[in-house]
Amino acid sequence: MGSPKAALDWHGSTLLRRVTGIVARVVTGPVVVVSAPGQTLPELASRAEVVTDAREGRGPLQGLAAGLEAIGDRAQRAYVSSTDVPLLHPRFVEYVLRRLGDDFDVVLPEIGGYRQPLSAAYRVDLLGTVEELIAADMIRPAFLFERCRVLHVDGEAMLEDRTLAAVDPRLESVSNLNEPADYERARALPGPEVQVRRFGPLARSDTPRLQTVRAWSLGEAAAAVGLALDEHIVAALNGDQIIRDSQVPLVAGDAIAFIAADAGG
Amino acid sequence: MRRFPPGGYFGKVLIVDLSTGSGRTAPLQESVLRSYIGGAGLGTWLMHRYCPAGIDPLDPRAPLAFVFSPLVGTPLTTSAKFAVVGKSPLTGRLTDALASSHFAIAGKLTGHDAIVVHGACEQPSVLVIDQGDVSIVPAADLWGSSAEHTEATLRERMGPAWRCAAIGPAGERGVRYATISHDGRHAGRGGLGAVMGSKLCKAIAVRGRGRVASADPAGVLAASKDLRERSFGPATAKYRELGTMSNLLTFNAISTLPTRNFSAATFEGASALDVGEVSALKQVARSSCASCSIGCEHLVKGPGAKKTRMEYENLFALGPLCGVSDAEAVVAASSLCDELGLDTISTGGTVAWAMECAELGLIDAPWLRFGDADALLRAIEQIGAREGIGDLLAKGSRAAASAVGNGSEAFAAHVKGLELPGYEPRTLQSMALGLAVNARGADHNRSGAYEADLSGDHDRLNGGESHVAGAIDTENRAAIMDSLILCKFLRKVFADPYPEWATLLERVTGWDVDADELERTAERIVLAKRMFNLREGWTRAEDWLPDRFLSESLELESGRKATLTADRLDAMISSYYRGRGLEPTGVPRPSTVEELELQALTTDLDK
16 A cells, blocks of 8 residues: 555545544444554544554454453453444444344454454453464464354345445445555545534524535535534534544434534523 | 722622611621622622521521622623522522622612621512612512512602512512512522512612722723623624524434423424524514623513513423423413513423323323423413412422322432423433532533533543533532623633633732632632531432433434433542542531631631
């Protein structure tokens, strides 16, 4: 790719900021970024924590071990993602995590004939097993899957979930960017369609209150309706969190309410 | 030599005994004024000083204080405010109700920083204060009148220089959430109108001919011009352009709109109460308080084409909280509350509780149903008259639930007896803490912790340490704004509030006050209120939310559940106590009392 994927621009943000932001929308526990020694990371959302993978070059299991160790006892399940999946949708993360019940240790999507270990859910207590494998120099994920209970979920089964199928019908959540051309193609895609509504003094009589716009981030959505997030204007994403960070990633189907920051009354 | 009184003050309080019709002045030491400033802060000190411990709020000996502030009478925008302070008949704890009107200016210019009344008139009367002269004028003909009619009649009789604060029929009849009105505005929360009514005092008429000087008149003038210009900026746009009613749709969109007695946080009828679209809520006139450049008052056409003030709290409490989406009916209900002199939040909260009870068959009022606008109006009329079920509801939701029992206490939405305002605590968890711990009870003006929840700086559904910090910070800032006094709608105008407030106070008083001192003053005032309540029997159990909020979750549009567990609330309260320098029981630590110089409240008052 010529430069670290994490810092690649994504419509005014970065790939890493987008992916961590999407995962953060789903999980209530920590969001851990595993970096290489000496790697400079772009700006992250306030909830993201960075740990360094001290043993670079030991493959995905080493990164998995570093992440699971950082989570510790703060969560029982973890969604693991690569940084180069800008089309990741929160409903995909939610689906994979939801399937990880007590009977399995890993939920492993298989899409397009490929296993997706970097779009999968793992029990945090697998850490010991992962460390044993690394110590034995068995650093391919396949060794882990042989040692634990894996729920294999194919794309067809995933799309039986209507909520997921509605927002990610081609399961592009796992589309990663391996070549510069992949990146350029993805970046040329139009932003996801989102619904924007302005409230109170932000609503104007000359424009409809409810508008559909295309935007990759909250900042883009605000700009599309002539607003900018600042100390007087905040946004509510899907009626949930109140946000002032313009880099918060948006996905298809999002509903954004722009409101006055002062709710006194 | 230091000047006394300092700029902005007269350095004395007028104490009126309604039983004898006599008045006397007592000095207010500079140390007291500097420590408590004015308004709610000075009012708290006055209650420590003049309120007998353990007294029934409706006992004639219970004092009622009208407290001004150093900024009253200056050209600073929104400064024509005063606090009415007393022991609440609704909560049994300290309450201070703020309002803005010409009464503040005329009252202060009688030459006093506060007027404390105690005793009771022999018959329905008006207390007349003309500078330092006090008299009691019988006014049986006004008994039963609305506050608006009383004010108009008195000014017609006495002349336009007179300003009046009056009670309506609800105050006369002891409704425990009756208001005190002036210029059509209300000192609303906590039922101090009933305290005034218990003294057979229909109104207080004041005429001020004094003058009060600022230490730095040119500096005050310059600050006034600057503040006025800033008050026209984006920070106050909501208040100017639409008024606070525009909160309703916003809160509905973020699942924060209390609906059907807090059983839901979104209202399916919200669009029928859209201030931007619904003709019944269209502004027919815009007004402002005395000395205010914001002009948040949006008047709509009420019953009989009468202009009626509407704001978010009226709209939410008499609309979604009661399940009513008929905008005309909500305006009529609000107008009726004004006429009777009823706090709309407590009225709506108590009626909503009764509607739920009626639907569950816990009270014998089958006509009282959520969404029934006629039933809402009928209930309000009965409360004002204390007839039928109105006699029970006139006591507020806590006392009514205590009488009805059968589990109805769990959904009586109050804290310390004061009904909750229009902010859902499960989806605003910093606010949940603020509502639980505030001395006045469930209140959005003394604890504006919703600001922290809506700042975007934390997860509003997952209360923790940052929520506690937000609750303490907003409570402190409210304590200063309520004591200076400046309108809260100016708060976003101040980018760095404490230094800016210190500068304003310095220019008016001449004190070398700085931001650090004001922050300590804020903490002192918050704890002084707590200490008054402690004296009156407060225990930690009162810093809590009703069971409904801790046992029922709400689902947001995003699919997330908003849950506030008892453990989480308890943890936040414990953290709040640590942050405030309190023992785990909620009592101030001796070191905190000493550090904030609060020991004088318990040891040095010359009673």
